[in-house]
Amino acid sequence: LTLRKPPSLLSPPQSMLHAVSRTPAVPAALTLGLRASTRLLLAQHNVQHSTLPELQPRHHLFPRDISPAQQPWPQINLPPRPATMPEVPNFSSGPCAKHPGWSVAELSQAAVGRSHRSTLGKEKLRRAVDETRALLELPDDYRIAIMPGSATGAVEAAMWSLLGPRPVDMVHWEHFGQMWYKQAKDELKLDVRSVSTRDYGTLPDLAQVNKAHDTVFLYNGSAAGVKVPNLDFIARDREGLTICDATSSIFAMDMGDWTKMDAIACAWQKGLGSEAAHGMLILGPRAVERLESHVPTVPIPRIYRMTVNGKLDEHLFEGNPVNTPSLLCVEDYLSALSWARSVGGARELYARNARNFGVMERFVRENASWVSFLAADPASRSTATVTLRVDGTKVHVKEMQALLAAEGVALDINAFPSAPVGLRVWCGPTVETADLEALTLWLRWAHEAALELVGP
Numbered sequence: 001l002t003l004r005k006p007p008s009l010l011s012p013p014q015s016m017l018h019a020v021s022r023t024p025a026v027p028a029a030l031t032l033g034l035r036a037s038t039r040l041l042l043a044q045h046n047v048q049h050s051t052l053p054e055l056q057p058r059h060h061l062f063p064r065d066i067s068p069a070q071q072p073w074p075q076i077n078l079p080p081r082p083a084t085m086p087e088v089p090n091f092s093s094g095p096c097a098k099h100p101g102w103s104v105a106e107l108s109q110a111a112v113g114r115s116h117r118s119t120l121g122k123e124k125l126r127r128a129v130d131e132t133r134a135l136l137e138l139p140d141d142y143r144i145a146i147m148p149g150s151a152t153g154a155v156e157a158a159m160w161s162l163l164g165p166r167p168v169d170m171v172h173w174e175h176f177g178q179m180w181y182k183q184a185k186d187e188l189k190l191d192v193r194s195v196s197t198r199d200y201g202t203l204p205d206l207a208q209v210n211k212a213h214d215t216v217f218l219y220n221g222s223a224a225g226v227k228v229p230n231l232d233f234i235a236r237d238r239e240g241l242t243i244c245d246a247t248s249s250i251f252a253m254d255m256g257d258w259t260k261m262d263a264i265a266c267a268w269q270k271g272l273g274s275e276a277a278h279g280m281l282i283l284g285p286r287a288v289e290r291l292e293s294h295v296p297t298v299p300i301p302r303i304y305r306m307t308v309n310g311k312l313d314e315h316l317f318e319g320n321p322v323n324t325p326s327l328l329c330v331e332d333y334l335s336a337l338s339w340a341r342s343v344g345g346a347r348e349l350y351a352r353n354a355r356n357f358g359v360m361e362r363f364v365r366e367n368a369s370w371v372s373f374l375a376a377d378p379a380s381r382s383t384a385t386v387t388l389r390v391d392g393t394k395v396h397v398k399e400m401q402a403l404l405a406a407e408g409v410a411l412d413i414n415a416f417p418s419a420p421v422g423l424r425v426w427c428g429p430t431v432e433t434a435d436l437e438a439l440t441l442w443l444r445w446a447h448e449a450a451l452e453l454v455g456p
């Protein structure tokens with residue numbers, strides 16, 4: 001008997017969901033990662049825990065080694081599974097996959113239990129700054145500070161300390177850019193110009209950026225999978241400062257001429273797959289000049305202050321953060337930097353990302369009947385946070401995600417909450433190309449299996 005789940009089960013009453021979640025008829029191993037609709041189907045047919053084979057951590061929803069006659073559930077015509085699985089199923093867009101070969105053993109030399117002001121602690125923090133500069137090939141007169149609050153703290157420190165003397169062009173097209181726009185307008189009460197678009201998946205008209213204004217922009221909008229194609233919209237003879245949120249672009253893609261960005265905010269957990277919580281703020285000489293000449297009209301929180309007596313806090317920009325850092329996270333970041341050097345440096349990181357994106361381009365081209373890029377314009381398509389639009393309902397897409405997670409194939413590939421229904425796959429340099437190639441086979445499998453389980 002081949003069953004297709006009836007439409008009546010797609011939106012069951014909440015009370016029914018609660019009842020099913022407590023019934024012993026649904027095995028705990030099988031409910032992991034499953035949508036409520038699939039759990040209801042199994043519960044209706046009284047799947048007993050004792051009749052199921054033992055499932056391993058990377059288990060399969062419908063075990064491969066059980067014959068149809070032994071199945072305790074009605075037969076469902078799922079497509080054959082691909083023969084190859086990703087070695088690492090972590091495709092989250094942040095925090096991102098650890099670098100290839102990573103293990104906890106790489107943290108064995110962490111200065112845990114030591115003061116960050118000790119000789120050892122200072123040496124490791126200074127290494128993090130110096131090795132970042134070397135990897136990114138930053139200009140000699142650009143300064144680097146380790147900041148609290150990840151990239152969010154770094155962006156806010158730049159906005160609170162640098163903005164005010166000029167009108168501000170806030171360039172935004174997705175969640176994070178909108179967040180900075182609202183903060184500049186509603187909290188900092190700045191003279192703000194909105195350079196935006198209403199259409200998710202598209203860039204605003206960058207020609208609206210005024211070189212006499214300060215400008216705040218994301219290089220890569222990870223929520224929409226849309227990036228700026230280049231920095232041509234920033235004038236070399238600009239009068240205002242440019243503040244770039246480079247959270248999901250730095251270490252993953254070639255961002256062009258650093259001197260076109262006066263303040264660059266980033267974090268460790270994206271392009272290099274290191275641990276979260278810490279950010280970095282990179283300041284060029286024009287930003288330093290603004291810091292030393294501008295007195296903000298709003299009180300600056302202690303953790304955002306970058307000057308002492310009106311001058312740049314040199315201590316901060318020598319690897320001495322304002323608040324206590326995690327030296328365990330610092331060690332993990334040093335491990336990621338070491339890996340990046342071992343594979344060939346920044347140029348190879350960018351090449352790895354480009355190869356990974358090529359896999360996703362080929363997948364979309366070969367499956368254009370049901371999947372497409374959310375970013376329609378190839379020039380502004382993110383190569384790191386690849387965001388896909390799936391031709392299907394929200395229930396269908398959620399079922400795809402649940403199937404892939406339960407099969408141990410892909411974790412955390414859901415679209416950003418405010419984005420249209422779809423999938424988001426991290427293709428940064430710490431992801432192996434072979435894993436993405438295997439994933440694309442499973443994406444097609446999940447789409448076809450979800451059609452059988454919940455329909456389009």
